[in-house]
Amino acid sequence: MNILTGLINGMISGATPILLAALGGTFTYYAGIFNIAMEGMMLSGAFFAVLGSYYFNSWPMGILCAILGSLFMALIFILFAVKLKTDEFVTGIALNLFAVGSTTYLLRQIFDVKGAFSKPGIVPIPRLNIPLINKIPFLGDILSGQNMIIYLTILLTILAAYMIFKTRFGLRLRAAGYNAACLDSSGVSTDRVRTWSLILCGVFCGLAGAFLSLGYVTLFSENMSAGRGWISLAAVILVNGNPWGIALISLIFGFTDGFGLLLQQYLPSQFTSMVPYVATLIALYFYSVKARNKKA
Amino acid sequence: MQRKLISGIAGILIALFIGAIIMIAQGFNPLTTYGALFNYSLIGLFPLATTLRNSVPLILTGLSASVAFASGPVNLGQPGQLLMGALFATIGGLYLDLPPVLMIPLLLLLAMIGGAMWSGLAALMRRWFNMDEFITTLMLNMIADFLTYWAISYPIFDKTAFSPMTPQISTNGWLPVIGEFNTNVIVMLVAFGVIYFVFSRWTAGYEWRITGQNSIFARLGGCKIDKNYVTVMLVTGALAGLAGGLVVMAGPHRFLKGLGANYAWDGVMIAVVANNGLIGTLLYGLFFSSLQTGALGMELITAVPSEFIQVLQAVIVLVVVAGRGTLDILINKTISRRKAREHAT
Structure with missing residues (x-):
């Protein structure tokens, strides 16, 4: 039973950053932006989360700084890809490298350390104990006592699905991706819709970064997003952007993450760390086969 | 060509200017910093030789990315292919012992096979299952990272070392050094020449x-695009693998943890700035290498950490690429306006 709850909790916390970043990515996906900068946004979010939490000694400030840091990256993306019409792929690659470089640089400049920064002064995001529910035998360990961001993520998933499919903004968002010229000619600026989608992506990725550095662990290490932004991009592409599908895929990735940790008893850790990436390849395989069958 | 040159130089100058503003904001003197930076990478025989040596993996991975992007496949797997190439060359160097005349070409070949194998995997997934190489190569990067980490921690671990690394390869596999200059530059130039041709x-x-x-x-x-796709993937993988093999054979002569570092991603970046042009890749590769080589000198002389260069590189990429786009739009606008005026009269 303990292993099972451990596995499920591992799955949930492994899925959260991917889900958050992918939800951010789905806004830009619908808006017709080829956004590969989630990795960079997440990384800068993770760094500024630690910075805010450490300097203000409070985790809400950490989250706020994370969102601001990630938004800064999103604004650069907006400036180059939306305003100056630079190639989105190029902007994304440069932005990801900029995030790696600048966080490493700031880590050295502000905290005077190389590699990783961890101090007792960093306040982590607390876990939420829900009274009554935590008394339920088995389920209580899963439903209660999770990190606050995890509950927030569930709300945000619902919100994202509602926004995309039920609101006027969502309609415009999808129109921007579906037929930008048509949207422009009906009097709505595509650029403005795309700008908003990138801002939303920045906020979501900032939260994902905050969860990485203040929830999952309480430290910042160089390049700690470790390809999660790419996995979340894969998740968005795999389900064509549907938020519910993304939630499901993220849970599967989270499961492989926890499963990898469990396997560590039998295999060298390097192999267990590969599991999520191999799982992405397998998921992509099934997606491609399905797509081909549909075509045939 | 001239337009590219102008936008490139203008972009670099603007980027250096932005870098200077960042430095002033942090209380550093930009002039002494840039002075130290280029002093340690370009002035004198030894700095120049070091810059040339360091430019080899950058240019080769950049070439790999340029050729791939210009021919269609979005091969982003250079980091993984570089690692696999380095691993193959290291294994060859550990278990084989031949005279250098045979050993060096053999190790280079092994490195290319290693890289081509890894990109070939992605190419097969695309051909057989129609899986997008853009994601598969990225995932293969991570897998290669862990695979090589495992290889240097267990099977070919140097038992006398404290951190994961392999023993040194046979000295017959070391690339000869002529004066200050390492012959890896020659290998790179040959590869560049062949690819260019x-x-x-x-x-x-x-x-x-x-x-x-x-x-x-x-x-x-009448092009066989499927066959060409596989060829391009194999060739670009081999190029990245060659870069990895050269890093091992010219530098530490062993596989250390974090060997590839950022070489391969920098290569992708170089391809992007050079707009997938081969000559441009060579020039930008040399320039980025001079920045990276000078970074250590800059840290030594001034208080600016060497990591600043990573920031500067990304700024250069963004400014040059955005500048190129904006310049094109401006020029096209002027041309169309002139045409419209001619039409009117």
């Missing part, structure tokens, strides 16, 4: 370029 003079290269520009047109014109 194939890409811009041969029928195969012509087909690749046409496929990159318009694959439907290429197919209707």
Whole structure:
């Protein structure tokens, strides 16, 4: 039973950053932006989360700084890809490298350390104990006592699905991706819709970064997003952007993450760390086969 | 060509200016910093030789990315292919012992096979299952990272070392050094020459370029685009693998943890700034290498951490690429305006 709850909790916390970043990515996906900068946004979010939490000694400030840091990256993306019409792929690659470089640089400049920064002064995001529910035998360990961001993520998933499919903004968002010229000619600026989608992506990725550095662990290490932004991009592409599908895929990735940790008893850790990436390849395989069958 | 040169130089100058503003904001003197930076990478024989040596992996991975992007496949797997190439060359160097005349070409070949194998995997997934190489190569990067980490921690671990690394390869596999200059530059130049010739003079290269520009047109014109796709993936993988092999054979002569570092991603970045042009890749590769080589000198002389260069590189990429786009739009606008005026009269 303990292993099972451990596995499920591992799955949930492994899925959260991917889900958050992918939800951010789905806004830009619908808006017709080829956004590969989630990795960079997440990384800068993770760094500024630690910075805010450490300097203000409070985790809400950490989250706020994370969102601001990630938004800064999103604004650069907006400036180059939306305003100056630079190639989105190029902007994304440069932005990801900029995030790696600048966080490493700031880590050295502000905290005077190389590699990783961890101090007792960093306040982590607390876990939420829900009274009554935590008394339920088995389920209580899963439903209660999770990190606050995890509950927030569930709300945000619902919100994202509602926004995309039920609101006027969502309609415009999808129109921007579906037929930008048509949207422009009906009097709505595509650029403005795309700008908003990138801002939303920045906020979501900032939260994902905050969860990485203040929830999952309480430290910042160089390049700690470790390809999660790419996995979340894969998740968005795999389900064509549907938020519910993304939630499901993220849970599967989270499961492989926890499963990898469990396997560590039998295999060298390097192999267990590969599991999520191999799982992405397998998921992509099934997606491609399905797509081909549909075509045939 | 001239337009590219102007936008490139202007972009670099603007980026250096932005870098200077960042430095002033942090209380550093930009002039002494840039002075130290280029002093340690360009002035004198030894700095120049070091810059040249360090430029080899950058240019080769950049070449790999340029050829791939210009021919269609979005091969982003250079980091993984570089690692696999380095691993193959290291294994060859550990278990084989031949005279240098045979050993060096053999190790280079092994490195290319290692890289080509890894990109070939992605190419097969695309051909058989229609899986997008853009994601598969990225995932293979991570897998290669862990795979090589495992290899140097267990099977070919140097038992006398404290951190994961392999023993040194046989001295016969070391690239000879002429004076200050390492011969890895020669290998790189040969590879560049071959690729340049194939890409811009041969029928195969012509087909690749046409496929990159318009694959439907290429197919209707009689190109075997599927076969070309696999060839391009293999060639670009081999180039990245070669970069990895050269890093091992010219530098530490062993596989250390974090060996590839950022070489391969920098290579992708270089390809992007150079707009997939081969000559541009060579020039930007040299320039980025001079920045990276000078970074250590800069840290030594001034208080600016060497990591600043990573920030500067990304700024250069963004400014140059954005500047190129904006310049094109401006020029096109002027041309169309002039045409409209001619029409009116």
